[in-house]
Amino acid sequence: MKTDKIAIIQQEQISSLNISPTECIKWVEEGFKMKDLAQMPPKPSVHPQGEDFMTTMPCLLPEQNGHKRFGIKVVNRIEGQIPALSSVIYLYDAKTGHLLAMMDGDWITAMRTGAVATLAARLFQKKGVDTYSIMGLGNIARATAMCLIADHQDKSITIRLLRYKDQAEQFIERFGYATNVNFEIIDDKKEFISKADVVFSCVTVATELLFPDDALFKKGITVIPVHVRGFQNCDLFFDKVFGDDTGQIRNWKYFPKFRQYDEIHHVLLGENPGRTNQDERIISYNYGLGLHDIVYASKIYDLINVEECDSFFFSIQDKKLWV
Secondary structure, eight states: OEEEEEEEEOHHHHHHTOOOHHHHHHHHHHHHHTGGGSBOOOOOEEOSSTTOEEEEEEEEOOOBTTBOEEEEEEEEEOTTOSSSEEEEEEEEETTTTEEEEEEEOHHHHHHHHHHHHHHHHHHHSOTTOOEEEEESOSHHHHHHHHHHHHHTTTSOEEEEEEOOTTHHHHHHHHTTTOTTEEEEEEOOHHHHHHTOSEEEEOOSOOSSOSOOOGGGSOTTOEEEETTOOSOTTHHHHOSEEEESOHHHHTTSTTGGGOSSEEEHHHHHTTSSOOOOSTTOOEEEEOOOOHHHHHHHHHHHHHHSOGGGSEEEEEEEOOSOOOO
């Protein structure tokens, strides 16, 4: 019997790497481009109570730089938990089957989600857009704004925020460093959506349609529901729908009624033109890929000095166990 040393990679070690939002966008783009080579079954979820969930997200990455890795993220949202959304990632050497690390997944979840949303906006927005609208101003919205601002570092943009309690003011204070951004706070929901060119919805729970009046969505709009809820009316009349993985959304109620549908990575690979005119209404559903979580985890494992991380030892059987 032999013993493996397994790294415990905490949020503090990940933060010390100072991974930039620009790098985060590059990593999700890289992940999308390898999607056809990875093995990633649709993620199963269980629902302990109410809107709570526990989800497992497995993915086997294609071999790169001599490494072949498998990982699984376990993510849960529990009402009353602080934070409500939390996750842990287990990273394995797929050639040996040995566990390499247990990793805090909260930063990875937030930043890969914000990076995917920003990449979707870059791909599907109409030409000349310099104004972005964000609703649901929690941590995922902040991650999205970080990536969006970094993606426009050489350009001035406007970010419109739908007011909720005092979160808009806190949001603006958080991004006081960004000299290329003008913030606007919008009080009226109809004004917010009817004047939007690109909408990021980071609302975590939506039990009904957020904007049931279809006429509020102007031509050329791009809608990115980060948590995928609240915009199902758009499924029936938007010109194009893009998703991160068909297996995760094929059973949605209106999937058979999408006018045109494709996966986002086909646009990145040049196999689909994406937006083809300025009037198309496009919605991009990015339900979250374990692929991106494991790409991030693998890169962080390679960047970090695992000898400086906490660890534990696990005995590995090296001969057949008879019971």
